[in-house]
Amino acid sequence: MDVTTIIGLFVGILSLVVGFLIEGGTLGSLLQETAAIIVFGGTIGAVIISFPLKTLKKVPFIIKYAFTASSSHSMTTVENMVELSNVSRRQGLLALETQQDMYEDDPFLSEGIRMIVDGVEGETIKDILNREIELYERRMLSIGKVFETAGGFAPTMGIIGTVMGLVHVLGSLDNPSALGPAIAVAFIATLYGVASANVIYLPIFNKIKARLDDDLMIKELQAEGLISIQYGENSTLLRNKLMAFIDDEVKSESEQVEDVNVNA
Known part of the structure; x- marks a missing residue:
């Protein structure tokens, strides 16, 4: 579980509520079921119209994706690739078949190993893997855009809810004492729309993009x-090549861990 997502949502919502209470508001005045129905129901309806069913069915998956910490680490990946390179250089490319089962939970890597064992040419492997990366990125973003779209619709639904509330208020001008509370209730819809977009929908979409980048x-x-590995490059050269992809901060953390292990 990625605790930063949960902490961020909690801090964001709590800050809005506490700030409102400090200004003298009451918690009950924030809870308006009519505004909630208009904003959240309208947003959900607009999102359903915007996307095909096959994409909407994957929303639970993308929510889990946003709230789950990545199980892969770049330095671990480098070490795994170097180990595979060592196996192939010592025992030959066919020996990689014995390593394939170790990565069966990673279809991308497992399929790449299989192509090497099957003798597929390097350029062909490169084209296939790059295409799979592009398709994976496109597929994940197409699902994640559900939240980006919701973040675009929610403020508009809030304005619609406010306008509807004000229409009701203007129809009750014969009771001036009730105008103030009624107008306040009407603007709760705008609050729901803007807050949900900027504290929930858009931040979740940004987290999905950050996870996807990793x-x-x-x-x-x-x-x-x-x-x-297919080209038979030296393991040291392979490590240096892959380390060029790694951020300096991650390299530094890895070196510190190695120093601690050595000293221990």
């Missing part, structure tokens, strides 16, 4: 490593 980095490392 996943694409891992796949690019794997693709580069597999192609180098």
Whole structure:
């Protein structure tokens, strides 16, 4: 579980509520079921219209994706690719078949190993892997855009809810004492729309993109490593090539861990 997503949502929503209470508001005045129905129901309806059913069915998956920490690490991927390279240089490319089962939970890497074992040419492997990376990115973003779209519709639905509330208020001008509370209730819809877009929908979409960038980095490392293995490149050269993809901060953290292990 990626705790930063949960913490961010909690802090964002709590800050809005606490700030409102500090200004003298009451929690009950924030809870308006009519506004909630208009904003959240209208947003959901607009999203359903905007996307095909096959994409909407994957929304639970993309929510899990946003709230789950990545199980892969770039430095671990580098070490795995170097190990595969060592196996292939010591025992030959066919020996990689024995390593394939170790990565059966990673279809991308497993399929790449299979192509090497089957003797597929390096350029062909490169084209296939790069195409798979592009399709993976496109597929994940197409699902993630559900939240980006919701973030675009929610403020508009909030304005619609406010306008509807004001129409009701203007129809009750014969009771001036009730105008203030009624107008306040009407603007709750705008609050719901703007807050949900900027605290929930758009941040989740940004988290999906950040997670996707990490996943694409891992796949690019794997693709580069597999192609180098197919070409029979030296393991040291392979490591240096893959380390060029790694951020300096990640390299520094890895070196610190290695120093601690050595000293221990």
